[in-house]
Each structure stands twice: as structure tokens, then as C-alpha cells.
Amino acid sequence: MTELFYDVVVIGGGPAGMAAALAAREKGAKTLILERDVRLGGILNQCIHQGFGLHYFSQEMTGPEYAKRFSDAVAQTDIEVRLEAMALGLGEDRTVSVLSPSRGLEKIRAGAVVLAMGCRERTAGAIMLPGTRPAGIYTAGMAQKLCNVSGYLVGKEVVILGSGDIGLIMARRMTTEGAKVKLVLELMPYSSGLKRNIVQCLEDYDIPIKYSHTITRVVGSPRITGLYYAPVKDRKPILEQEQYVSCDALLLSVGLIPENDLLNGLDIEMSPVTGGATVDERRMTTIDGVFSCGNVLHVHDLVDNVSREAEIAGAAAADFAMGKLAERGKQYAVVAEGDVRYALPQRIHEGGVQKLFFRVGRVVKNCRLVVESGGKTLLSKKYMVLAPGEMGSVDIDASALEGDIKVRLEI
Amino acid sequence: MKELNTICIMCPMGCPLKIVGDGEKVEVSGNTCKRGEIYGKEELLHPSRVITSLVILEDGSVASCKSSSPVPKERIADVVDAISHISAPKTTKAGDVLLKDALGLGVDIIATGVSPKSGLN
Ligand SMILES: Cc1cc2nc3c(=O)[nH]c(=O)nc-3n(C[C@H](O)[C@H](O)[C@H](O)COP(=O)(O)OP(=O)(O)OC[C@H]3O[C@@H](n4cnc5c(N)ncnc54)[C@H](O)[C@@H]3O)c2cc1C
Ligand code: SF4
Numbered sequence: 001m002t003e004l005f006y007d008v009v010v011i012g013g014g015p016a017g018m019a020a021a022l023a024a025r026e027k028g029a030k031t032l033i034l035e036r037d038v039r040l041g042g043i044l045n046q047c048i049h050q051g052f053g054l055h056y057f058s059q060e061m062t063g064p065e066y067a068k069r070f071s072d073a074v075a076q077t078d079i080e081v082r083l084e085a086m087a088l089g090l091g092e093d094r095t096v097s098v099l100s101p102s103r104g105l106e107k108i109r110a111g112a113v114v115l116a117m118g119c120r121e122r123t124a125g126a127i128m129l130p131g132t133r134p135a136g137i138y139t140a141g142m143a144q145k146l147c148n149v150s151g152y153l154v155g156k157e158v159v160i161l162g163s164g165d166i167g168l169i170m171a172r173r174m175t176t177e178g179a180k181v182k183l184v185l186e187l188m189p190y191s192s193g194l195k196r197n198i199v200q201c202l203e204d205y206d207i208p209i210k211y212s213h214t215i216t217r218v219v220g221s222p223r224i225t226g227l228y229y230a231p232v233k234d235r236k237p238i239l240e241q242e243q244y245v246s247c248d249a250l251l252l253s254v255g256l257i258p259e260n261d262l263l264n265g266l267d268i269e270m271s272p273v274t275g276g277a278t279v280d281e282r283r284m285t286t287i288d289g290v291f292s293c294g295n296v297l298h299v300h301d302l303v304d305n306v307s308r309e310a311e312i313a314g315a316a317a318a319d320f321a322m323g324k325l326a327e328r329g330k331q332y333a334v335v336a337e338g339d340v341r342y343a344l345p346q347r348i349h350e351g352g353v354q355k356l357f358f359r360v361g362r363v364v365k366n367c368r369l370v371v372e373s374g375g376k377t378l379l380s381k382k383y384m385v386l387a388p389g390e391m392g393s394v395d396i397d398a399s400a401l402e403g404d405i406k407v408r409l410e411i
Numbered sequence: 412m413k414e415l416n417t418i419c420i421m422c423p424m425g426c427p428l429k430i431v432g433d434g435e436k437v438e439v440s441g442n443t444c445k446r447g448e449i450y451g452k453e454e455l456l457h458p459s460r461v462i463t464s465l466v467i468l469e470d471g472s473v474a475s476c477k478s479s480s481p482v483p484k485e486r487i488a489d490v491v492d493a494i495s496h497i498s499a500p501k502t503t504k505a506g507d508v509l510l511k512d513a514l515g516l517g518v519d520i521i522a523t524g525v526s527p528k529s530g531l532n
Contacts, residue, residue: 045526048523048524050461060461062477062523062524065505065523147465148465148475150471150526151471190491195420198418199418200420200460203418308502
């Protein structure tokens with residue numbers, strides 16, 4: 001086995017990985033991207049719809065186009081890109097083991113590591129879908145990949161469980177490609193997807209969505225022929241009101257899980273809420289020199305935020321690797337309270353204006369987001385509405401902190 | 412008189428809009444702010460969307476494509492149909508025009524990316 005050294009090794013070549021690598025290279029770090037797929041771009045390659053880049057590039061584009069901006073920029077530099085290269089292990093000493101068809105198993109030592117592995121989708125098993133397990137059940141992202149990358153339509157009569165953005169986008173895609181999307185079922189009384197997608201993916205095509213409904217049974221063998229569904233009260237289906245719908249495919253859009261398997265067994269602090277590591281404002285985890293950004297840190301709905309966050313991580317990783325990471329002020333914890341489900345970063349060093357991302361746990365109207373440190377109010381901002389499907393961000397002045405930072409809602 | 416019930420998508424508030432009117436006069440209700448009114452009027456009078464779809468290239472690989480500008484909503488199905496009849500060479504790359512002035516609507520169909528051939532296709 002050969003051993004190699006890079007200042008910064010970025011694991012994952014999606015939008016997060018590419019932006020992190022570019023920022024690290026900009027700082028002068030010798031940088032490597034490891035990507036298990038045959039090309040850079042991550043999930044963007046299969047998101048052929050419009051809706052990316054409005055904030056970052058002030059121009060709306062499709063996923064592949066957004067990815068190309070970054071992969072072209074990477075190609076202009078001497079950043080090394082290794083494709084079909086799967087990171088299999090990470091040590092606390094920042095060695096990465098990598099397997100690739102062309103080079104076999106390698107160990108790479110890194111001055112700093114940036115985790116940018118993205119998310120994977122929750123599956124039928126993960127949500128304990130009731131009924132049998134016939135063919136024809138796909139996660140929405142898998143169906144998206146089969147459709148947009150390979151040119152296969154997974155069914156002609158489709159039901160979608162969950163109203164996450166991938167499910168909504170796929171409702172429109174499958175319709176455009178000639179399938180009939182009969183129904184979208186959402187367990188919650190509201191959608192976890194963006195409003196724009198409810199209007200432009202469902203309403204535009206008269207696709208019905210039933211809120212507070214779930215699947216009670218899947219039927220068919222060897223392929224799905226239909227399913228039963230029912231309204232939900234107090235998280236339990238009301239079986240007396242069960243109804244049947246026939247279908248030959250079921251898509252699941254029931255949430256994403258940060259793909260952090262690489263961290264299993266490491267002594268690293270993870271957030272049970274985000275599913276990612278906990279980080280400070282430079283996106284450094286509790287392992288020195290290991291940074292995290294993008295969907296592997298917390299699920300983002302806008303890629304623009306992913307790119308910006310990754311630039312912070314990449315630049316800090318380069319500084320760390322080259323021994324230039326500046327001394328910071330005292331560190332304080334950031335604590336989310338009540339209806340604020342999480343706030344990120346989870347730790348902040350005193351100093352400067354800093355951006356806090358947050359998500360709420362339910363739809364809240366006419367409220368104030370209050371950020372306090374000790375007894376001091378750092379920010380109090382009015383919102384007409386906050387929804388779990390749309391991540392919020394605020395800038396706070398962290399130049400003089402008096403204690404842990406508390407983020408909460410006043411209604 | 413046309414009538415439309417929809418949700419305003421201009422901010423996360425998602426106000427339920429009712430839009431009634433014709434070319435001369437349009438009434439928007441349910442909106443909380445001016446942006447909702449502007450959006451509602453546009454949705455009633457000239458709803459249009461950028462279309463994204465796929466073209467299978469000569470060698471079986473898949474190119475994604477989009478309309479260069481929004482297409483009137485009532486013509487979306489026709490444009491999607493026109494896209495399905497496009498044949499394009501395997502040398503197609505992002506940015507290539509696949510169909511000029513689709514159906515005389517003044518929009519081009521442009522390739523946005525090409526996926527490498529996989530084991531499936
Ligand atoms: C269907 C869908 C629709 C969306 N729509 C929009 C939209 O309209 N507008 C918008 O702004 N955002 C949208 N988003 C969100 C945005 O695309 C994502 O937030 C963003 O792509 C996340 O980037 P990432 O780099 O963190 O992860 P990914 O894009 O998932 O990239 C992670 C990469 O890491 C690689 N990887 C993982 N593990 C390893 C390993 N062990 N070794 C090597 N490589 C590895 C993966 O192969 C992948 O390429 C959408 C997302 C989805 C899924
Ligand atoms: S009407 Fe105004 S407040 Fe309501 S959703 Fe539209 S932009 Fe937001």
C-alpha cells in the first residue's frame with residue numbers, strides 16, 4: 001500500500017466538496033478531492049430542474065449547470081480529483097483509506113480533512129413501511145437518478161409518500177415523462193418541501209396531495225399493484241377510513257440522513273438532531289483538523305448555502321493544515337430552545353459578525369427569533385412565518401459575548 | 412372572467428390567493444403584501460414556466476435540457492412533446508442548442524448536461 005500526503009483532503013465531490021476544495025486551493029493548500037462517482041457534481045447531476053444559484057450566482061439555473069460552474073473552476077486549478085474513489089475509513093490522525101479500481105487500496109495522510117459526503121435517503125425499511133416488499137418501491141432520489149441519468153421511468157401509475165422536495169420534483173418529472181401521478185400522501189399537516197414546489201410541481205399538474213395521511217398497507221406480488229392509505233390522528237392511522245389506490249410504483253420522499261458512516265467508531269461529537277457532527281463557526285468538528293460542510297453536516301434546501309458553508313470549511317481547513325488557523329476568542333456553546341429545532345454552528349468563538357443557521361420544528365406564524373448571550377440580547381428579529389421546510393439564517397454580532405448563546409422563538 | 416385559487420410563492424408565508432378578473436381589471440385577495448398582488452396578476456394573465464426535460468442521444472446516453480426562457484403554461488405539453496422528438500448527436504454538450512425557436516414560441520431548447528452512459532443504458 002502506498003502512502004500519500006496532501007494539505008487538504010476533501011471527501012465527496014458534490015457542490016460542498018468542490019467549493020471547499022476551491023477555497024482551500026485559493027489559500028495555497030495542496031488539495032485532493034475523493035469522489036466515489038464517475039464524475040463531480042453529486043446530487044446536482046440528477047437535479048435537472050431549474051432552481052439553483054439564485055443567491056450565489058444571482059441567476060437561476062439547473063442542477064447540472066450549477067455543478068458545471070464549479071467543476072469547470074476546479075479543472076482550471078491544480079486541485080487533484082480522484083474519481084471512482086471511495087473513502088472507506090478515517091482515522092483521528094487524519095489518515096484516509098481509499099479504494100478505487102485504478103489504484104486499489106491507498107492510505108492518504110492529510111493536513112486537514114473536509115467531510116462533504118452529502119446525504120442518503122431514508123428507505124422503506126427505515127420508516128417501517130407496512131405491508132409486503134414487492135418490486136416497484138423506490139426512494140424518490142433513486143427514481144430521479146434512474147429517470148434523469150439513465151433515462152428509465154420506474155412506473156406508469158405512481159403514488160408518492162412524503163412531500164419533501166425530491167418527491168414533489170419527481171411528481172412533476174414523472175408527469176412530464178408520461179406517467180400518471182395519482183396521489184401524494186403526507187403524514188404531517190404541512191409539506192416539508194418548498195412552497196414553490198407545491199405550486200409548480202403539484203398544482204400545475206392537478207396532482208392531489210393529502211395532508212395528515214399515510215400508507216397503511218402495500219399490496220402486490222411480485223410487483224406493487226396498489227396500496228391502502230388512511231388519515232392520521234395523534235400519529236395513528238384511522239383504519240376505519242382506509243382507502244385503496246392502484247399503482248405500479250411507489251416513491252418515498254421521507255427525509256434524508258447525513259452519510260456519516262465514515263465517522264463510526266471515531267471519538268467525535270455528533271448532533272442527534274442534525275445527524276451530522278457538531279462544529280464551530282469554521283465548521284471544525286471536535287476532532288482537530290476535521291471539518292464538515294454541506295448536507296453531511298445538516299440537510300440544506302438551497303445549494304447556494306451549501307457552497308457558502310463549504311467555502312468557510314475549505315478555507316479554515318487550508319489554514320489549519322498550514323498552521324495558520326488564527327487564535328480565536330473564548331468559545332461559547334450555541335443552544336437551540338423550544339420551537340427552534342437546531343441552530344448551527346453549535347459552538348462559536350467570540351469575535352466579529354457570524355452567521356447562524358437555524359430550523360424550526362413546526363410552522364410558526366408572527367414570531368420573533370431571539371438570540372441571547374448571557375443576559376444580553378444579540379438579535380431579535382420578526383418573522384411573519386417560519387416553516388420546518390425552509391432553513392433560516394441570521395447574522396449576529398459576536399464581538400462581545402457574555403455567555404452561551406441561546407436561540408429561541410417568542411410567539 | 413377568469414378565476415384562480417393558488418398559493419403565493421414569493422415568500423415562505425405562502426398566502427392563499429384568490430385571483431379574479433380579465434385583461435382589463437384583476438382583483439387579488441388573500442395576499443398580505445404587494446408582492447403577492449403582482450405575482451397573482453401574472454399567474455392569472457400570463458402563467459409561464461421554464462421547462463426541463465431529457466433527450467436521449469444517438470448512442471443512448473441521456474442529455475438534460477431546458478427552455479431558454481419560460482413557456483406559457485398552456486403550451487408546456489406541446490413543448491414537452493416537441494422535445495421528445497429531438498434527435499441529437501452523441502457529441503452533444505452542455506450549452507448546445509437542441510431545438511431552435513420551438514413551435515415558433517421564441518424559445519430555444521438548450522442542453523444543460525450529459526450523463527455518461529451507465530450500465531443501464
Ligand atoms: C431532489 C433534490 C432537489 C433539490 N432541489 C434544489 C433546488 O431546487 N435548489 C437548491 O438550491 N437546492 C436544491 N437541492 C439541495 C442541494 O442540491 C443539496 O443541498 C446539495 O446538492 C448538497 O450538496 P453536498 O455536496 O453536500 O452533497 P451531495 O451533492 O450529495 O454530494 C456528496 C458527494 O459525496 C460523494 N461521497 C459520499 N460518500 C463518499 C465516500 N465515502 N467517498 C467518496 N465520495 C463520497 C457522493 O458520491 C456525492 O457525489 C435539492 C436536492 C435534492 C436531492
Ligand atoms: S403575499 Fe406577500 S406575504 Fe404573502 S406569501 Fe406572497 S410575498 Fe409573502
